[in-house]
Amino acid sequence: MxxxxxxxxxxxxxxxxxxxxxxxxxxxxxxxxxxxxxxPAVLAALHQRLEHGVLGYGGAWPSLTESVLTHLKNEYAWHIEPEWIVWLPGLVSGLNVACRSVDGDVVTAAPIYPPFLSAPHLSGRRLNRVDLACTGTRWHWDMAALQQATRPESRLFLLCHPHNPVGRCWSRDELLALAGHAEAHDLIVCSDEIHCGLILDEDKRHIPFASLSPAIAQRTITLMAPSKTFNIPGLGCAFAIIADPALRRRFERTMLGIVPHVNVLGLAACEAAFRDGxxxxxxxxxxxxxxxxxxxxxxxxxxxxxxxxxxxxxxxxxxxxxxxxxxxxxxxxxxxxxxxxxxxxxxxxxxxxxxxxxxxxxxxxxxxxxxxxxxx
Ligand SMILES: Cc1ncc(COP(=O)(O)O)c(C=O)c1O
Structure with a gap:
């Protein structure tokens, strides 16, 4: 069994x-x-952390940061700098903070995980929605429709990658087309990659959107977490990866006074999941x-x-x-x-x-x- x-x-x-x-x-x-x-490795780390007894405010420590860097390098051949990481209590917070930190309309493609549709409005932004195309049972991008939905006022593109609910692991070609679109319209891309550890097809790999090129990394806010892959969403531990210092500062400033510290058990679980899971x-x-x-x-x-x-x-x-x-x-x-x-x-x-x-x-x-x- x-x-x-x-x-x-x-x-x-x-x-x-x-x-x-x-x-x-x-x-x-x-x-x-x-x-x-x-x-089991995550549960053991949690037990060990509880043994310590004190549960005060916490923040990331070097071996935790290292576990994130190593995980991204080993899984996706993606090299990031430690200072690009912004810890968050969840990705939905991250989507909402992204909408508030980028001044302009938001574009996203439906069907989509509901907070993608609510975050722009909750953040006082207009949403330009496009529909994904479906041929037979295969979902794909309608680049002409995306072009039409992207207005001169559009500044932020919310991407779900892999996509919930249509189950697509976007290919390099599809991502490159989206990247070209973002560059042509000067869009910041917030790429929600919470499901990136759950690629089921053996012939497919997750490609972080920001890893496409250094130029694309400069316009991307990547949201990730160990929560879906290791089934620990109740521990509320996630992170954004933002290479551009000015964008990162805007994102962090928007969080001030609203987004709390990540809880210390979530951080301990994250390190164990990435290192030993x-x-x-x-x-x-x-x-x-x-x-x-x-x-x-x-x-x-x-x-x-x-x-x-x-x-x-x-x-x-x-x-x-x-x-x-x-x-x-x-x-x-x-x-x-x-x-x-x-x-x-x-x-x-x-x-x-x-x-x-x-x-x-x-x-x-x-x-x-x-x-x-x-x-x-
Ligand atoms: C695409 C996507 N983003 C975010 C979340 C939720 O993230 P969190 O619980 O970290 O806010 C989910 C949960 O189903 C999801 O599917």
């Missing part, structure tokens, strides 16, 4: 995912955390590939359901428009399954299914999914 086969009862715990349907027989496959324990991570990816293939196999046999290939993330993006359901998420809840409704992502008629769970949970979820489809 694999580490990832262990079913851990999260009912009645602090889990946002599980408490939504507390007393109902509804399997929650919505919010993006996984039902797996964190890597490699073996666990490899096993996780193999397990998630198996889950992805199970989901894809079931979906391909269901009339009226189309699923985009999941190159990255543990999130399947399902086109259920042919079922003609008035309230898709409610229909699946009535059949014991809690999924994310596409409406919040700017795509009514689609659902997002989180397959980051033990196979027994997933198999039961897929049985319920099939029943719900038959009843539609």
């Amino acid at each position: 694999s580490f990832f086969d262990t079913v851990i009862d999260r009912r009645g715990s602090d889990s946002e995912k599980w408490r939504k349907y507390a007393d109902q027989d509804i399997l929650p496959l919505w919010v993006a955390d996984m039902d797996f324990a964190a890597p 490699g073996g666990w991570h490899r096993e996780l990816i193999a397990y998630l590939r198996g889950n992805r293939d199970r989901v894809a196999a079931v979906m391909s046999g269901l009339p009226g359901i189309r699923m985009a290939p999941v190159e990255a993330t543990y999130l399947a993006w399902l086109d259920i428009r042919d079922l003609k359901l008035e309230h898709p998420a409610a229909h699946f809840e009535a059949h014991g399954l809690g999924l994310s409704d596409g409406t919040a992502f700017g795509a009514p008629g689609w659902l997002r299914l989180n397959f980051g769970c033990p196979q027994t949970t997933l198999d039961e979820a897929l049985r319920r999914f099939e029943r719900a489809c038959r009843a539609a």
Whole structure:
């Protein structure tokens, strides 16, 4: 039995995912955390940190910074300077700080993780939204539409890379096209790379947007975290990487008085995950590939359901428009399954299914999914 086969009862715990349907027989496959324990190396580091006993304000220390630098070098051949790192309690904070630090309209592409759509408005910025194109089940950029959506007032481009919810790991050519667009329109790019450790296709690699060239790095705010890959989002530890000193100062100034210190347990977990989590991570990816293939196999046999290939993330993006359901998420809840409704992502008629769970949970979820489809 694999580490990832262990079913851990999260009912009645602090889990946002599980408490939504507390007393109902509804399997929650919505919010993006996984039902797996964190890597043993991370838990050991947390125990060790707690043994110290004092939990005062903290900040990054040299071996933690080193673990980030080494991780980026080994995983993505990306070399950064220690001073480019700005620690954050989460990526959503980072998206909002980015919107507030760059003066002008914001461009982003839907469907998209909902905070990309709300952060511009919360920050008093106008949002120019473009739709990603979908040919068959393959999502890609419509560069002509992006060109049209980018106004003279546009200053910031919010990129989700890899993309939640469509599961694409953007290729070098696609990234170069986006980089060319950013340069032509003098856009700052905020690249949310929270899912970069979750590339499932064996023939694909994550390429940090800022690593395309030194010139692109100068106009990029990269947001990263160990949180999705190592399943520790509740520890609230993330970072921005900003090479340009003036942009970094603006970003840091915007954070002042609003964005708190990163908690010391999150920092300890981050170092352990990046330094000692490699073996666990490899096993996780193999397990998630198996889950992805199970989901894809079931979906391909269901009339009226189309699923985009999941190159990255543990999130399947399902086109259920042919079922003609008035309230898709409610229909699946009535059949014991809690999924994310596409409406919040700017795509009514689609659902997002989180397959980051033990196979027994997933198999039961897929049985319920099939029943719900038959009843539609
Ligand atoms: C693309 C993306 N960005 C950010 C987040 C959340 O980041 P955080 O919890 O660090 O605010 C998520 C969570 O699902 C996500 O998918």
